[in-house]
Amino acid sequence: MCVTNTDGRMTLADDAPSTEYEDTCKRAGEEHGRAIRTVLDRIGDKWSLLVIGALQHGTLRFTELQRHVPGVSQRMLTLTVRQLERDGLVTRTVHAEVPPRVEYRLTAVGETLIEPSLALAQWAIEHYPAIERAREAFDGS
Amino acid sequence: MCVTNTDGRMTLADDAPSTEYEDTCKRAGEEHGRAIRTVLDRIGDKWSLLVIGALQHGTLRFTELQRHVPGVSQRMLTLTVRQLERDGLVTRTVHAEVPPRVEYRLTAVGETLIEPSLALAQWAIEHYPAIERAREAFDGS
DNA sequence: CCGAATCCAATCGGATACTG
DNA sequence: CAGTATCCGATTGGATTCGG
Numbered sequence: 001m002c003v004t005n006t007d008g009r010m011t012l013a014d015d016a017p018s019t020e021y022e023d024t025c026k027r028a029g030e031e032h033g034r035a036i037r038t039v040l041d042r043i044g045d046k047w048s049l050l051v052i053g054a055l056q057h058g059t060l061r062f063t064e065l066q067r068h069v070p071g072v073s074q075r076m077l078t079l080t081v082r083q084l085e086r087d088g089l090v091t092r093t094v095h096a097e098v099p100p101r102v103e104y105r106l107t108a109v110g111e112t113l114i115e116p117s118l119a120l121a122q123w124a125i126e127h128y129p130a131i132e133r134a135r136e137a138f139d140g141s
Numbered sequence: 142m143c144v145t146n147t148d149g150r151m152t153l154a155d156d157a158p159s160t161e162y163e164d165t166c167k168r169a170g171e172e173h174g175r176a177i178r179t180v181l182d183r184i185g186d187k188w189s190l191l192v193i194g195a196l197q198h199g200t201l202r203f204t205e206l207q208r209h210v211p212g213v214s215q216r217m218l219t220l221t222v223r224q225l226e227r228d229g230l231v232t233r234t235v236h237a238e239v240p241p242r243v244e245y246r247l248t249a250v251g252e253t254l255i256e257p258s259l260a261l262a263q264w265a266i267e268h269y270p271a272i273e274r275a276r277e278a279f280d281g282s
Numbered sequence: 283c284c285g286a287a288t289c290c291a292a293t294c295g296g297a298t299a300c301t302g
Numbered sequence: 303c304a305g306t307a308t309c310c311g312a313t314t315g316g317a318t319t320c321g322g
Contacts, residue, residue, distance in 0.1 A: 061303085078304085078305065098303090
C-alpha cells in the first residue's frame, strides 16, 4: 500500500515491484494502509457518515440526532456516537439536569472530515443513476 | 436526507423541519440517501477501494491484482471485482487462451471515483495519528 | 490461471425490554 | 431523556477444496 509513488503521483494501493526504494515505500505504506483501513471501517459503517453529516451545522442532543438520521435504532446511534467520540471526531457533553441533557458536537478534526465526505456524497448522487443502469444491464444479461 | 439545503449549503443528512419546501427536499433527498448508502456499501467494504486504487494506472490480470492488494483472498477478490463489474466501474475481459487470461480495467465512471477516494485516503493518512491518540486517551480514562 | 463451491467463525445490526 | 442489556437473524469474510 503506497500512497506517494516514485513519480510523485498519488496511489490508493501498492504497485510496488521489489526494488529497494519501493520496498521502503511499501513498508511505510503499510502504515498508510492501516490508516485508510481504519478510516474506512469507521465511515464505511452504516451510520457514522450520516451522524457526521447531521452534526455539521451545530450541536444536537441524542433524540434530535436520532430524528436527523432516519432509520437509526437507539442502540446503533449509541454505539456510533461512542465510536466517534472515542476517535476524537465528536464530543459528548452531559449536563447535570433532570431530565438529562446530552449534547453532541463535531470536534475540529471531525469537521475536517466533512469536506472529503461531501465530495464522496456528490459523486454518489451524480453517478448513482449510471450504477443503477449498469446493474440492470448486468443482471438482465 | 438533504444534500442541497434551502440556503444552498451542502449537507450530508437531513435537517429538514416540516415546511413544504423542506418536505419536497426531503422526498427528493431520500433518493440521495439511497445513492449515498449504495455507494458507501460498495466503497465501504473491505476491498473495493483498494482494488480501484490498484487499477488506477492501467490494466491488471487477476493474479496481478491479487498481488497489488495485499491480504485479499481469492474468494474476496473474485466477489469484489464482480460487484465492481456489475456496477459498471470495472470491465472484465476474458481472452480465449490457454492458460486463460482475464484483464481488469477501470471504466470511465470508475476512474472518476479515484479523485474523491484519494481525498478520503489523504484525510485518513493525515488524521490517523490524531485518531490513534484519541483512542488511547479514551481507552485509558 | 482463474475461478466456483462449500463450510464456518465472527461481526453487524435490528427488536425488545429495562433503568436512572 | 438517554441510555444499557439481551436475544437473535443476517451478513461478512477467511480457509479450503474442486474444476475448466
